[in-house]
Amino acid sequence: xxxxxxxxxxxxxxxxxxxxxxxxxxxxxxxxxxxxxxxxxxxxxxxxxxxxxxxxxxxxxxxxxxxxxxxxxxxxxxxxxxxxxxxxxxxxxxxxxxxxxxxxxxxxxxxxxxxxxxxxxxxxxxxxxxxxxxxxxxxxxxxxxxxxxxxxxxxxxxxxxxxx
Numbered sequence: 001x002x003x004x005x006x007x008x009x010x011x012x013x014x015x016x017x018x019x020x021x022x023x024x025x026x027x028x029x030x031x032x033x034x035x036x037x038x039x040x041x042x043x044x045x046x047x048x049x050x051x052x053x054x055x056x057x058x059x060x061x062x063x064x065x066x067x068x069x070x071x072x073x074x075x076x077x078x079x080x081x082x083x084x085x086x087x088x089x090x091x092x093x094x095x096x097x098x099x100x101x102x103x104x105x106x107x108x109x110x111x112x113x114x115x116x117x118x119x120x121x122x123x124x125x126x127x128x129x130x131x132x133x134x135x136x137x138x139x140x141x142x143x144x145x146x147x148x149x150x151x152x153x154x155x156x157x158x159x160x161x162x163x164x
Contacts, residue, residue, distance in 0.1 A: 013050075014083065016043045019090045025098070035086065042082035049076040 016039065022029050049072055056062050056069050064070055101113050109116035 013047050014043050016040045017087060021093050024095055039086035042079050045079040046083050049079055
C-alpha cells in the first residue's frame with residue numbers, strides 16, 4: 001500500500017525506481033532517458049520538500065497563515081504528482097504493446113476508441129499538457145510530443161483490465 005503524505009508524521013525518502021524500457025516502438029530511447037531524468041527530478045524535489053515541511057512542522061511553523069509553509073505544501077503536490085504520474089506512465093509501458101485495445105480500455109474511453117484517439121492526438125499538439133482523463137489506470141500520463149508517434153506505431157500502454 002502506498003504511503004500518503006500527511007503533516008503529522010515525518011515523511012520517508014522516496015528512492016527513484018528504475019525501468020528497462022530500451023527499444024520500445026514509437027518512443028525513442030533518448031525520449032525515455034529524458035523522462036527518466038525528469039522523473040528523478042520530481043523524486044528529488046519531493047524528498048527535499050518533505051524534509052523542509054517536516055522541519056517547519058517540528059518548529060511549530062506548520063500553519064496555513066505561514067506563506068512559506070503554504071507555498072511548500074502547494075509545491076509538494078505538484079512535485080509528488082509529477083513523480084507518481086511518471087511512475088504510472090513507466091509502469092504501463094511494455095514492448096508487447098499494440099494491437100487492438102482491450103474491451104476494458106474501450107469501455108473506459110466511452111466505446112469509441114477512434115474518436116478518443118483523435119482527441120488524444122489533438123490534445124497532444126498542445127504545449128505543456130499531460131493526459132490522464134478517461135484512461136487511468138491504462139496510461140495514467142503520456143508525454144505529449146511522443147503521443148502521435150506512439151499511437152501511429154501502436155506501441156502503447158498495457159491495460160491492467162486485459163487480465164480482469
